[in-house]
Amino acid sequence: MEAVNRRSFLIKGSVGAVGAAGVVAGGLKLSQAGDEPEAGLSSGELSELPGPVLLSVRDAATGEVEVLVDEREVVFTDRALVAKVLRAAR
Amino acid sequence: MSSHREAPGISKDPVADNTDTYAFVTPNNTVTIITNYLPVEAPAGGPNFYEFGSDVTYQINIDNDGDGRADVTYQFTFETLTTNPNTFLYNTGTIDRLDSPNWNRRQRYTVTKITENGRRKTLARRVPCPPCNIGPRSTPNYAALADAAVTRLPDGERVFAGQRAEGFFVDLGSVFDLATLRPFQSLHLIPTANAAGVDALAQANVHTIAIEVPIPKVTKRGRVPTDPMDRSSTIGVWGAAYRQRATLRGFDPDGNTFEGGGAVGPWIQVSRLGNPLFNEVIVPLARKDEWNAKLPHRDSGFARFVAQPELAKLLPALYPGVFPNLAGLTADRADLLAILLTGIPPGLIDGFQNFTGDTQADLLRLNLAIPPSASPNRLGLLGGDLAGFPNGRRVSDDVVTIELRAVAGATYPLVDSTFTPDAAVVGDNAIEDGTFNNPGRTFLDRFPYLGVPYSGYEVPAA
Numbered sequence: 001m002e003a004v005n006r007r008s009f010l011i012k013g014s015v016g017a018v019g020a021a022g023v024v025a026g027g028l029k030l031s032q033a034g035d036e037p038e039a040g041l042s043s044g045e046l047s048e049l050p051g052p053v054l055l056s057v058r059d060a061a062t063g064e065v066e067v068l069v070d071e072r073e074v075v076f077t078d079r080a081l082v083a084k085v086l087r088a089a090r
Numbered sequence: 091m092s093s094h095r096e097a098p099g100i101s102k103d104p105v106a107d108n109t110d111t112y113a114f115v116t117p118n119n120t121v122t123i124i125t126n127y128l129p130v131e132a133p134a135g136g137p138n139f140y141e142f143g144s145d146v147t148y149q150i151n152i153d154n155d156g157d158g159r160a161d162v163t164y165q166f167t168f169e170t171l172t173t174n175p176n177t178f179l180y181n182t183g184t185i186d187r188l189d190s191p192n193w194n195r196r197q198r199y200t201v202t203k204i205t206e207n208g209r210r211k212t213l214a215r216r217v218p219c220p221p222c223n224i225g226p227r228s229t230p231n232y233a234a235l236a237d238a239a240v241t242r243l244p245d246g247e248r249v250f251a252g253q254r255a256e257g258f259f260v261d262l263g264s265v266f267d268l269a270t271l272r273p274f275q276s277l278h279l280i281p282t283a284n285a286a287g288v289d290a291l292a293q294a295n296v297h298t299i300a301i302e303v304p305i306p307k308v309t310k311r312g313r314v315p316t317d318p319m320d321r322s323s324t325i326g327v328w329g330a331a332y333r334q335r336a337t338l339r340g341f342d343p344d345g346n347t348f349e350g351g352g353a354v355g356p357w358i359q360v361s362r363l364g365n366p367l368f369n370e371v372i373v374p375l376a377r378k379d380e381w382n383a384k385l386p387h388r389d390s391g392f393a394r395f396v397a398q399p400e401l402a403k404l405l406p407a408l409y410p411g412v413f414p415n416l417a418g419l420t421a422d423r424a425d426l427l428a429i430l431l432t433g434i435p436p437g438l439i440d441g442f443q444n445f446t447g448d449t450q451a452d453l454l455r456l457n458l459a460i461p462p463s464a465s466p467n468r469l470g471l472l473g474g475d476l477a478g479f480p481n482g483r484r485v486s487d488d489v490v491t492i493e494l495r496a497v498a499g500a501t502y503p504l505v506d507s508t509f510t511p512d513a514a515v516v517g518d519n520a521i522e523d524g525t526f527n528n529p530g531r532t533f534l535d536r537f538p539y540l541g542v543p544y545s546g547y548e549v550p551a552a
Contacts, residue, residue, distance in 0.1 A: 013210060052338045068354045069354060072355070073355050081446045
């Protein structure tokens with residue numbers, strides 16, 4: 001668990017390739033939908049992405065996630081999201 | 091060295107490695123602050139000559155109320171332009187002016203002033219850097235070319251950012267060989283015949299960010315201080331470099347580019363420098379990276395390394411019989427705590443103080459009410475020159491010798507008049523590394539004060 005806990009996951013600017021995480025810039029809404037990348041973002045939201053967006057699992061046990069976007073970091077907790085990300089990383 | 095590759099982390103990131111910080115009062119009620127980066131540049135640096143990091147934010151931070159936090163900040167950010175995509179060369183002909191079409195790889199920068207409440211004001215955009223000093227065919231009139239890059243800003247500041255000759259001097263090869271001082275090495279635990287010091291940086295260059303600021307712009311009261319004993323006369327200065335939290339390489343493992351590469355996240359301090367040699371000599375190796383990341387107002391956690399400096403214990407062991415009084419000095423070094431972390435309070439040196447309060451922070455403290463010295467003494471305060479280090483730092487101050495002697499006990503009588511320094515740290519034959527007298531080292535008598543950089547043609551090997 002410790003090794004996985006420190007692993008970072010890249011969500012590309014296009015989002016589609018790692019759409020399962022469903023994290024977006026701005027309001028940082030979390031997609032409740034399944035693995036469909038198209039379900040997460042509208043084309044307008046996609047065009048507003050300021051550049052790379054990086055998601056890092058800070059603490060898998062508590063579901064604490066950190067998102068780096070533009071010149072900011074946003075920390076939130078979502079155990080379901082962390083579980084989904086870690087399963088995808090297996 | 092003062093802070094050249096001084097910590098494991100920053101030693102691998104030269105463009106963000108703050109090597110020296112200087113601050114001194116200059117004519118016309120101005121203060122000049124200089125911060126250097128890119129340690130130990132070999133002048134023959136082609137084909138990719140040295141440059142600032144366009145993904146680094148550089149700052150000159152000034153505390154004017156003693157809390158160890160910046161009240162006035164000058165921020166410098168760079169952009170890099172490649173004007174000719176069809177050549178492998180830095181220049182395709184002589185660079186005789188800053189807009190020369192022969193110059194392929196150039197930088198320019200933005201200067202932003204940030205005040206205490208976070209208010210930002212862009213002072214200038216697209217300020218040109220000079221090229222590196224390449225040689226007589228590429229940069230034949232280098233001094234004038236670099237002078238043209240000294241830029242006056244609308245608010246009264248002057249700035250320069252570009253290559254300069256290294257001003258710091260030290261016998262690096264000997265001091266990190268078990269603290270050998272060549273002029274005194276016959277007294278070392280492993281003795282050899284005495285020899286002259288060798289300046290390891292004698293023909294190296296650095297990249298300099300320099301600013302000359304009207305003094306009222308950096309003081310709390312907005313005036314030129316005239317009373318050296320007024321606490322508000324002193325400012326604390328440090329340089330620092332910042333990177334964003336993460337960098338994503340814009341290539342996948344097959345070498346294909348993809349969208350989304352670049353730096354992202356908040357800016358994190360990766361290097362800083364107030365007093366010379368603080369991180370280099372005081373902070374243990376295992377904590378040097380942490381120190382670079384910490385903000386100065388949190389330096390109390392490092393105070394114990396100042397109070398009981400490792401070097402003060404090594405000297406008596408490495409030079410048997412030379413430092414008997416230092417060997418017997420076991421009390422906390424209140425003199426060093428003052429010099430490095432709070433400033434020197436009133437009452438210790440006649441007519442002088444640069445005390446900023448109880449907050450322990452590694453800042454280069456400069457009492458702005460002390461005028462420049464007509465005849466600077468390389469030993470600064472130790473030599474009776476109130477305008478020199480550790481009251482700020484001038485480019486020619488011999489900070490290695492000053493700090494060596496201070497750590498060896500020369501300044502302890504300031505706080506304990508019963509202590510007698512060892513003969514080795516006082517008088518004309520006191521210890522030093524022997525690198526001050528280098529006729530090849532030159533400084534300017536005007537802004538930006540550091541000398542014209544060595545050219546790659548004339549110094550093919552550093």
